[in-house]
Amino acid sequence: MMQLERTTRAGRDAGRKALVPFFTAGYPSEDAFLDLVRAAADAGCRTVEVGIPFSDPVADGPLIQASSLAALRAGMTLRRALALTARATAATGVGAVVMSYVNPVLRFGVAEFAAAARDAGVVGVILPDVPHEEAAPLREPLAAAGLPLIELVAPTTGRDRVARIAADARGFLYLVALAGVTGAAADPAAHAAELVASARAATDLPCYVGFGVSDAEGARRVVRDADGVIVGSALVRRLQAAPHLKAGVEDVADFLQTLRKALASPAREVRT
Numbered sequence: 001m002m003q004l005e006r007t008t009r010a011g012r013d014a015g016r017k018a019l020v021p022f023f024t025a026g027y028p029s030e031d032a033f034l035d036l037v038r039a040a041a042d043a044g045c046r047t048v049e050v051g052i053p054f055s056d057p058v059a060d061g062p063l064i065q066a067s068s069l070a071a072l073r074a075g076m077t078l079r080r081a082l083a084l085t086a087r088a089t090a091a092t093g094v095g096a097v098v099m100s101y102v103n104p105v106l107r108f109g110v111a112e113f114a115a116a117a118r119d120a121g122v123v124g125v126i127l128p129d130v131p132h133e134e135a136a137p138l139r140e141p142l143a144a145a146g147l148p149l150i151e152l153v154a155p156t157t158g159r160d161r162v163a164r165i166a167a168d169a170r171g172f173l174y175l176v177a178l179a180g181v182t183g184a185a186a187d188p189a190a191h192a193a194e195l196v197a198s199a200r201a202a203t204d205l206p207c208y209v210g211f212g213v214s215d216a217e218g219a220r221r222v223v224r225d226a227d228g229v230i231v232g233s234a235l236v237r238r239l240q241a242a243p244h245l246k247a248g249v250e251d252v253a254d255f256l257q258t259l260r261k262a263l264a265s266p267a268r269e270v271r272t
Helices: 003-013 030-042 062-073 078-092 102-108 110-119 136-144 159-168 189-200 216-222 233-241 245-264
Strands: 018-024 047-051 095-099 122-126 151-153 173-176 207-210 228-231
Touching (some): 018 030, 018 062, 030 245, 047 078, 078 095, 078 110, 078 122, 110 122, 189 207, 228 245, 233 245
Parallel strands (some): 018 228, 151 173
């Protein structure tokens, strides 16, 4: 069993709901990124999702797209992002799940990327623009390095396809709560119960819900059914709205603590 799956299963078996924050590598600056990962560790997060900046991020909404473009303009590359991730994981002990589009990985070389990611403290990889049916040539070299390719299931995914995806899934199953891009303005909890039920019929892997979770109440509602929640655009929104970097990092740190408290008490009303 791979490291990520040991972590996710141990958390579920202990009754602990997972909070996985998403940060764009190098945004709003490299030092601020490191501070954000430290804030996640302080909030009890065992895993963070690290977005690799890309010029055509088709699965990302406007907030994360803007953060990705800002990091690219500052010189961020896949190799540099992995080096930065290595610093973050070494400093905090938090595992990183890297979210990248496939073109940078192919240019890097899949086996070379897998080895470099493993050495950087990466424990899993998400490639949102690779359909499950085309993923085997990527899944195998990643697995050889001990890294699961995290599979995504959307509200529009049929039951038979969910079963096929679940058969190959490792680490956790990423349930996309809303059709469309990240940060969509709708209620992810409205689909969470149905998504989780569909997934649980096909696998005993932990199920994490992402896309559209924007506040503590939404996160609390999602984890009534799911084993964890992934939050991204809501964090980037706070960074973009802050008057300066320090204020943005502090706002995100406070918000992560609020989310953690909400997940620890899912039956109680929690307001931001």
